[in-house]
Amino acid sequence: MHAAGRQTTVLVVDDTKENLLIIGQLLRPHYHVRVANSGMQALRVAESEPRPDLILLDVMMPDMDGYQVLQILRSKPQTQSIPVIFVTAMDADADEEHGLSLGAVDYVTKPVKPGLLLARVHAHLELKAARDALARQNAELDAEVHRRMAENDLIKDFSLHALATLAEKRDNETGNHLRRTQAYMEVLMQHLKDHPRFSAELVDPAARDRIAKVTPLHDIGKVGIPDAILLKPGRLTVEEFAIMKTHASIGAQAIGEAIRSVQAARSLDEPAVSPSDAALRAQSLSFLETTRQIAGSHHEKWDGSGYPDRLSGAAIPLPARLMALADVFDALISKRHYKEAYSMQQTVETILQGKGGHFDPDIVDAFIAVQDQFADIAKRYVDPPPQEH
Structure with missing residues (x-):
């Protein structure tokens, strides 16, 4: 379950129907699964509710490959923090390095090993939850600092007025x-x-x-x-x-x-x-x-x-x-x-x-x-x- 109370959502992107079916069945007992069979559809789904907490993204797709999709995801404020794991038949080191350099958090090769994929998905969702919790904590701390500084400014302004008036009198x-x-x-x-x-x-x-x-x-x-x-x-x-x-x-x-x-x-x-x-x-x-x-x-x-x-x-x-x-x-x-x-x-x-x-x-x-x-x-x-x- 998601920290906010809703079920954690994973978006699976692949142009092959069989791959969507296999990975979807593997994940559904644990997560809410959304699917997309093209790069353009993946971008639309990523910006709609419920927003994905993690994306499993195929690299080799027609029209728009996974690298292009990731670059667009990272360029938009509403999707730039969603972790992306590439799931692909490409297993060359250069392919993996390129994907990671664009901002992917992990790289899993096909055919997927169910236990390995679940472990990777779970680990990166836990990491995202920790980052989100830290961001909320920092935001709350920042709000508290601003609130207390505003109170401090009010007290200083009052004290200034009182002291200046005393000197004036x-x-x-x-x-x-x-x-x-x-x-x-x-x-x-x-x-x-x-x-x-x-x-x-x-x-x-x-x-x-x-x-x-x-x-x-x-x-x-x-x-x-x-x-x-x-x-x-x-x-x-x-x-x-x-x-x-x-x-x-x-x-x-x-x-x-x-x-x-x-x-x-x-x-x-x-x-x-x-x-x-x-x-x-x-x-x-x-x-x-x-x-x-x-x-x-x-x-x-x-x-x-x-x-x-x-x-x-x-x-x-x-x-x-x-x-x-x-x-x-x-x-x-x-x-x-x-x-x-x-x-x-x-x-x-x-x-x-x-x-x-x-x-x-x-x-x-x-x-x-x-x-x-x-x-x-x-x-x-x-x-x-x-x-x-």
Whole structure:
């Protein structure tokens, strides 16, 4: 019986009626037998229900020989996995090798020996059943991995929103700042995904999506800044600004602790972890590492004059270099409690002045190419007027 509950079906193909009768009678006590007396008929039967689980195929037939039939069977998705055993009077080694090279699983010569034929048929049906079971298991595992990754993505998105909202509530900046900077990042990455310097990191849509999703956490370290400094309505003193700058280190350290926690949990149960759990943890680590890079390094500058680590050039992680431009653009073009909004022209000129100093030159060039999209985003997510108390 077939694993799915129906009887196993064997298709016998031979242009001689007597051979069909002999082989059919041999197989019928054990299997459901279908017959075809030509290559064309065999192809039609193979694609109709009940589909054969195995085909016994004669080689020497008029119009279309067995080799041609096998090639067509292997070319069609619905029949390419059906095992085929050649049953033929041809017994030269070259004939057998040719048949096996085309994809036949076995070669039985006529006149058939009943015991040998039954054993070969049984063995290849058992092998096919094992392959089918493995394929189903792999499909189920793949579906489970996708289901759990979808759940993981949902949890991450919720956590991102909660953490970003927490940082926003403690800051003078609005939630629209988070939306704008995220949109700027998406535009920059889309433009740079085929650039020779950046394609390795940006050509994968999943990588760009990961970077965009963690963008709202770039200032998560501000939760560690005292309210008296964070919410001060005027300009900060030199001492206060020095404290404010520590938000980058605070954010990086907090995310670094999360990464170490995931790594420690993985090392404890590594031998018992399932493939799906391993995939989820790898995804989580890359997600957290990107968050750490952006939170800790988005105030670094291309020339090494930024903070907290005075990184320079390509030593600054790419997500942070992108974030540096997006964050500065938004700070310039938006009204703040300590400054009026710059015009688009002033903002573009200021960023051009920072090319090769504050910003990666190629990222500035990308910004110039997509500046109209930046302007549209700034208008779309403009901050609401402050509410009077």
